[in-house]
Amino acid sequence: MGQLAKRHIGRILLDGSFLSQHDLDSALEEQKRTKELLGQVLVRMGVLKSVEVMVPLLVQEHLGTIEDAVKVAAGERQLLGELLVHSGHITNKQLDYAIAEQPQSGEKLGEIFMRLGLLTERQLNGLIDFQMNQEVAQDSPLRLGELLVATGHINRGQLEDALHRQDFSKKKLGEILVEAGYVAPSRVKYGIRLQKMLVKAVLAAILALGVSTESDASSVVLQWDQNTESDLAGYKVYSSADSATFVGSTPVDVQKQTTATISGLDPDKTYIFAVTAYNAAGVESSYSNIVSAAEQSPPTVAITSPADSVSVSGVVSMNVNAVDNVGVTKVEFYVNDILKASDSGAPYVYSWDTSSLATGVYTLMAKAYDAAGNVSQSSRSVTVVNDLIAPAVALTSPANNTTVNGTVTISSSASDNVGVTKVEFYCNGVLLYASNMSPYSFSWNTKGVADGVYVLIAKAYDNAGNYTQSSSVTVAVSNPVPDITAPTISSFTLPATSSSLTVPVSGLSASDAFGVTGYLITESGSAPAATATGWSATAPTSFTFSGEGSKTAYAWAKDAAGNISASRTASVTITLPDITAPTISSFTLPATSSSLTVPVSGLSASDAFGVTGYLITESGSAPAATVTGWSVTAPTSFTFRGEGSKTAYAWAKDAAGNISASRTASVTITLPDITAPVINFMLPSSSSTNSSFIVISAFAADNVAVTKMELYVDGVLQLTTSASSINTRVSIAKGTHVIVVKAYDAADNVNSSSKTVKRFF
Numbered sequence: 001m002g003q004l005a006k007r008h009i010g011r012i013l014l015d016g017s018f019l020s021q022h023d024l025d026s027a028l029e030e031q032k033r034t035k036e037l038l039g040q041v042l043v044r045m046g047v048l049k050s051v052e053v054m055v056p057l058l059v060q061e062h063l064g065t066i067e068d069a070v071k072v073a074a075g076e077r078q079l080l081g082e083l084l085v086h087s088g089h090i091t092n093k094q095l096d097y098a099i100a101e102q103p104q105s106g107e108k109l110g111e112i113f114m115r116l117g118l119l120t121e122r123q124l125n126g127l128i129d130f131q132m133n134q135e136v137a138q139d140s141p142l143r144l145g146e147l148l149v150a151t152g153h154i155n156r157g158q159l160e161d162a163l164h165r166q167d168f169s170k171k172k173l174g175e176i177l178v179e180a181g182y183v184a185p186s187r188v189k190y191g192i193r194l195q196k197m198l199v200k201a202v203l204a205a206i207l208a209l210g211v212s213t214e215s216d217a218s219s220v221v222l223q224w225d226q227n228t229e230s231d232l233a234g235y236k237v238y239s240s241a242d243s244a245t246f247v248g249s250t251p252v253d254v255q256k257q258t259t260a261t262i263s264g265l266d267p268d269k270t271y272i273f274a275v276t277a278y279n280a281a282g283v284e285s286s287y288s289n290i291v292s293a294a295e296q297s298p299p300t301v302a303i304t305s306p307a308d309s310v311s312v313s314g315v316v317s318m319n320v321n322a323v324d325n326v327g328v329t330k331v332e333f334y335v336n337d338i339l340k341a342s343d344s345g346a347p348y349v350y351s352w353d354t355s356s357l358a359t360g361v362y363t364l365m366a367k368a369y370d371a372a373g374n375v376s377q378s379s380r381s382v383t384v385v386n387d388l389i390a391p392a393v394a395l396t397s398p399a400n401n402t403t404v405n406g407t408v409t410i411s412s413s414a415s416d417n418v419g420v421t422k423v424e425f426y427c428n429g430v431l432l433y434a435s436n437m438s439p440y441s442f443s444w445n446t447k448g449v450a451d452g453v454y455v456l457i458a459k460a461y462d463n464a465g466n467y468t469q470s471s472s473v474t475v476a477v478s479n480p481v482p483d484i485t486a487p488t489i490s491s492f493t494l495p496a497t498s499s500s501l502t503v504p505v506s507g508l509s510a511s512d513a514f515g516v517t518g519y520l521i522t523e524s525g526s527a528p529a530a531t532a533t534g535w536s537a538t539a540p541t542s543f544t545f546s547g548e549g550s551k552t553a554y555a556w557a558k559d560a561a562g563n564i565s566a567s568r569t570a571s572v573t574i575t576l577p578d579i580t581a582p583t584i585s586s587f588t589l590p591a592t593s594s595s596l597t598v599p600v601s602g603l604s605a606s607d608a609f610g611v612t613g614y615l616i617t618e619s620g621s622a623p624a625a626t627v628t629g630w631s632v633t634a635p636t637s638f639t640f641r642g643e644g645s646k647t648a649y650a651w652a653k654d655a656a657g658n659i660s661a662s663r664t665a666s667v668t669i670t671l672p673d674i675t676a677p678v679i680n681f682m683l684p685s686s687s688s689t690n691s692s693f694i695v696i697s698a699f700a701a702d703n704v705a706v707t708k709m710e711l712y713v714d715g716v717l718q719l720t721t722s723a724s725s726i727n728t729r730v731s732i733a734k735g736t737h738v739i740v741v742k743a744y745d746a747a748d749n750v751n752s753s754s755k756t757v758k759r760f761f
Helices: 009-015 021-034 038-044 050-060 066-070 080-087 092-105 109-115 121-133 144-150 156-169 173-179 185-206
Strands: 211-215 220-224 232-241 259-262 271-279 291-293 300-305 315-323 328-335 338-343 348-353 360-370 375-384 392-397 402-404 407-415 420-427 430-435 440-445 452-462 467-469 473-477 488-493 502-504 506-511 516-522 542-544 549-559 568-574 583-588 597-599 601-606 611-617 637-639 644-654 663-669 678-683 693-701 706-713 716-721 725-731 735-745 750-759
Touching: 009 021, 009 038, 009 050, 021 038, 038 050, 092 109, 109 121, 144 156, 144 173, 144 185, 156 173, 173 185, 220 271, 232 259, 300 360, 300 375, 315 328, 315 360, 328 348, 338 348, 348 360, 392 452, 392 467, 407 420, 407 452, 407 516, 420 440, 430 440, 488 549, 488 568, 506 516, 583 644, 583 663, 601 611, 678 735, 678 750, 693 706, 693 735, 693 750, 706 725, 716 725
Parallel strands: 402 473
Antiparallel strands: 211 220, 220 259, 232 271, 271 291, 300 315, 315 348, 328 338, 328 360, 360 375, 392 407, 407 440, 420 430, 420 452, 452 467, 452 473, 488 506, 502 542, 516 549, 549 568, 583 601, 597 637, 611 644, 644 663, 678 693, 693 725, 706 716, 706 735, 735 750
């Protein structure tokens, strides 16, 4: 539909009623003195808050063309007349006049506005498109949710949750945000007010189509609608660099032309332009709408971390360095081309949570913008390596549908492919206890709750944040008369020796008049409390000591009343196996190689109990101790799977199967070209009979490139060409002749093809 001049942020703030012309003029004068960004000056002067400057910048980049401007429409659809009144372009009295005239003329309302000189055709078309886009669901910086995120009142996750709820409830977004407790009602009203102000600024940009510009780095072409007054004498063009006023500007008199080209512009500066008309008496009109040509020097941007091609997990800090000749307005952070966050002030940092992502390669990208909408970007790739397998968990006690009383041990089993970091116990949805050590159990004092039915569950978590909820266990609490007699332990046995800190327990049993409710094994001879961590409803079958050597364990039992038995002891001598991996001290490859098999030098490793194997791989993932390929001695060579820039990983293992950390070395492999070209000799046909000349057609192909082709007739060179094909005619005498085509490549590999032909007349 048409170009819109890039609107200065001061113009947008003025159009949206964010500030007065007086405040803008004062800030522009201050800006000349301090050389700050206009937004910084307005915030420092107390005219605006920082978010009231930041949010209009969100729509500035969408005001380059009329098509872009109409796509940022937001809110419920408004009638054309309402849009014009809302924008301040016409008064309510002018609207009432046009509506009253409509039944008499039979015209559409927009046609009446054009006839009355209130709108141009381009302005009308732009407003109609804007009006239609207000009911279209699309991403827009003017949507209420986006404005609340941009002003810091909600975060992106809360917005996505509210939009998901909206799909089912069909309520307004503001209502959902308030109901969810994400934002106060006053903040929703503030967002709606901000939305209306920004819509007004966008409408002002559309209604500024009376003057348009097309520009490059050094010149601008201006065009405006013709003045229809009879005494028009000409037009004057005003311009100003890095300013919002034309104070001190000398206009250019273009006579009665309605276009003008202004040259000699500095691409590092932003210019504004306006046109006035004057009559024969020299009386000059007020300025037309102001258009601008923004500075065109993009920012410089670079991702400083993480490094390219590294492996990451968990929360990754994405750091970006961005500078600009005027000032960086924002930096956007993308993952796989999806916008994740933006930052309007240095340092530019985004915390990327990879914990829920699948393992694989991800592309990170940063885009830096300046106030003129110039943009630069930087990207790099990283590999996410995450644990996505949730733990397994089950409540082991108490049993389902049982009656309990006093202190009840709630126990859970939990396992994970990497490791369980925490188990939580819940009663009727309320967290009772969390444990990060096995055995996972909790002593629940049922005397603190009313008798009745309760539902117990357990949740197990791993280090990656994966979690699983157990099946529920229902118990009935019924507390009897207090029990004051402690249980008695009758037996408790450990083996004499062990090679593990976790030692099997046998024969642990106890008795009590009202029943044993818990067992506990400790390394301390001090009686544990009935509420201490670690009690289990059943006798433990193993116990984990804190270290090796001669150890004594103390077994305890308790009942539902919390009475603790006297201890019973058992002893064991623990000798642990070797768990320390070898260390690789050196590993070297040559810088370059012309063979896939590359010599290895200096590979050595050490271990407290001796190195038993060496292995070199192309993968950075640690190999198993049983994988094929381990050698007793350090390899003297390694064969890669292909050429190019390659990295090898050296590993060492000991007799206990402990695997060292890898040590890397790199080499660039370039294989020689040994493949000759392939020739397709199409004409003439073999053993064909021909007239006084023959047509020869052949072409060649090579894995690198064909550098030369030759044509021989009876051994005599007829033609040499650097092309990869021969298409020619050759005269021959009567008799039988041998035609040979040869093809060469840059490595002097050659191939030939021959045919025999005859001429009898």
